[in-house]
Amino acid sequence: MSDDLPIATLLGFGPDGWGWALVSGAGLTLAVALGAMAIGTLLGALLTAAQASRAVWLARAAAAYGVILRGVPELLVVLLLYFGAPGMLAAGAALFGLPPPGSPPALLTGCLAIGLVSAAYQAEVFRGGMLAVPRGQIEAAMAAGMGPFARFRRVIAPQVLHHVLPPLGNIWQFNLKDSALVSIAGLAELMRVSLVAAGSTRRPFLFFATAMVLYLVMTSASTALFRLAERRGQRWAGGR
Structure with a gap:
């Protein structure tokens, strides 16, 4: 019985262990x-550019996108794409007389x-x-004869990087944790593997606790990397 196996065996990389599955x-x-x-x-940068556009309809569309996507649960968006994408793709293919392409890969959907x-x-974040x-400073760079690329590289980018790195680090953490929602699409990410392992071995606390530790390792390592990037960004901004 798998529920009688020792913890070291269940979390190991042997034939009865779930180690490789958890790492994968x-x-x-x-x-x-x-x-x-x-x-x-990529899309956020495009939305920022759209909001700064002189085309009123484009700026309003970008603003509406932000209000809607920030106002609905992430799980709802996952469900909408997972169950709605096949129908939308089939309808699009039908317009061109093509056969339905089927469901997109779960990884792409997630x-x-x-x-x-x-x-x-x-x-x-980018707009801020x-x-x-x-x-x-931008006007001074223009008066000094800097072209658009030089202005962006020497004046705009260092200061924008200094301001956006901390909130981008927070968004990355949210993305990392929200990836657990993709388990409903059958993708074998960490949460899905933990659920399967817990059900197969009847040791839910062991595998959910292990998943928690692995998430904490990933988020802690990410925090350290972003702090390092912030320090480098501050030196870049200070020495531009």
Whole structure:
């Protein structure tokens, strides 16, 4: 009986252990968080640019996106994409006379769902970082003959980086924890593996506690990396 096996065996990497599955699940958790962060950063930057646009309709659309995605639970977005994406893809394929492509991969669905919500928060972070750059410094750089790229590299980017890194670190932590929601799509990330292991061995406390430790390891390591990046960003901003 698996529930009679010692803890070292259950958490080990042998034939009766769940060690490899837990490590693989943690790796997939990081993959989901990284994919979501990348999607959120790209879309968030586009939303920031749209909000600063002179086109009123574009600015209002970007603002509405932020209000909606920040106002609904992340789980609802995951469910909407997981159950709604196949139908939307089939309808799109039908317009071109193509066969339905089926359901998208669970990893892609999870990254996209969390990334769409992350983008709404990152857009506000980027907008705040841009507003923190004094207008006078940009005008002075223009008067000194700097081109757009030089202004961005030497004046705007260092100051924006200084202001956005701490909140981006918080958003990364949220993405890392929200990746657990993707378990409902059947993706074998850390939470899903823990649930399966707990059910198979009838040792729920052991595996949920192990999952908690692994999440804490990932979040603590992430915090240390972002603090290091913040210190480097401060030196860059100070020596620009």
